[in-house]
Amino acid sequence: MLIESVNIRSVRVQDLELLISWRSNPEIYEQFKEQDSALNWEEHISWFASRDEDRHDYIIEYKGRRVGSVYIDEDRNVGVYVGETALHSKGIGTYAINWAVKNFDKPLYAEIRADNKPSQAAFEKCGFEEENRENDWIKYRLGGK
Numbered sequence: 001m002l003i004e005s006v007n008i009r010s011v012r013v014q015d016l017e018l019l020i021s022w023r024s025n026p027e028i029y030e031q032f033k034e035q036d037s038a039l040n041w042e043e044h045i046s047w048f049a050s051r052d053e054d055r056h057d058y059i060i061e062y063k064g065r066r067v068g069s070v071y072i073d074e075d076r077n078v079g080v081y082v083g084e085t086a087l088h089s090k091g092i093g094t095y096a097i098n099w100a101v102k103n104f105d106k107p108l109y110a111e112i113r114a115d116n117k118p119s120q121a122a123f124e125k126c127g128f129e130e131e132n133r134e135n136d137w138i139k140y141r142l143g144g145k
Contacts, residue, residue, distance in 0.1 A: 006095050008070065011057040013048075018066055020044045022083025056104075060096050062087065070096040077109045080122075094122040101126050106143025114138055 011019070022028055024038035051057070052074040060068040060082070068082035080096045082088055101108065110128055112119045114136050128140035 005063045006092060007061040008058050008096060008099050009061065011048075011059050011069070015059050015066065016044060016048055018083070019069060022069070022081065025083070025085075027085055028081055028083060058096075060092060062092055068092060068096065070100055072100055072104050072108070075109070076104075076107060077111065078104075078123075079110070080119075089118060093119070094125055097122055097126040097128075101142060108142045110140040112138050112140065 020039050020041060023032075023044075026038075054074040055071065057071045058069065059066050060070055060080075062068075062084075065084075067084040067087055068080065070078070070080040072078055078097060078100045080093045080100075082090075082092050108128070109131075110123050112123065114133065120138065120140075123140050126142070128142045131139045131141040133139070
C-alpha cells in the first residue's frame with residue numbers, strides 16, 4: 001500500500017449514510033464496545049449533531065474512495081475501523097492510527113477486544129502499550145503517565 005494513496009479528512013454530513021452502513025455491519029460492530037446491533041438512522045443523525053466539541057471524526061480515503069473512519073473522542077480514545085472489509089489487513093488502519101498519533105497531543109488511549117489481534121497489532125506498531133485488561137477488553141495507552 002502506498003502512503004500517498006491514503007487521505008484522512010473530517011467527516012461531512014454526506015458521509016453519514018456510508019458510516020451507518022459500515023457501523024451496521026455485524027462484522028464491524030462486533031468489535032465496538034458500546035454497540036451490539038445495527039444503528040437507527042434518526043439516532044445516528046442525532047448523535048452526529050450533538051457530538052461533544054472535543055470529539056473529532058474523520059473519513060479514511062484510499063485511492064480516492066471512502067473506506068473507513070478514525071476518531072479521537074473527548075476522553076482521548078482513538079478508534080479506527082476499515083468499513084470496506086476487502087481492505088482489512090492492508091495497513092490502512094495502521095496508517096490512520098499513526099496519523100492520529102502525529103496530529104493529537106498525548107496521552108492517547110484505545111480499548112480493544114481481547115480477541116481482536118489485528119487491531120492490537122496495529123496499535124502496538126504505532127507505539128501504544130497495554131495498560132490493563134478488564135473482562136474481554138484491553139486498555140492501551142500512548143504517552144503521558
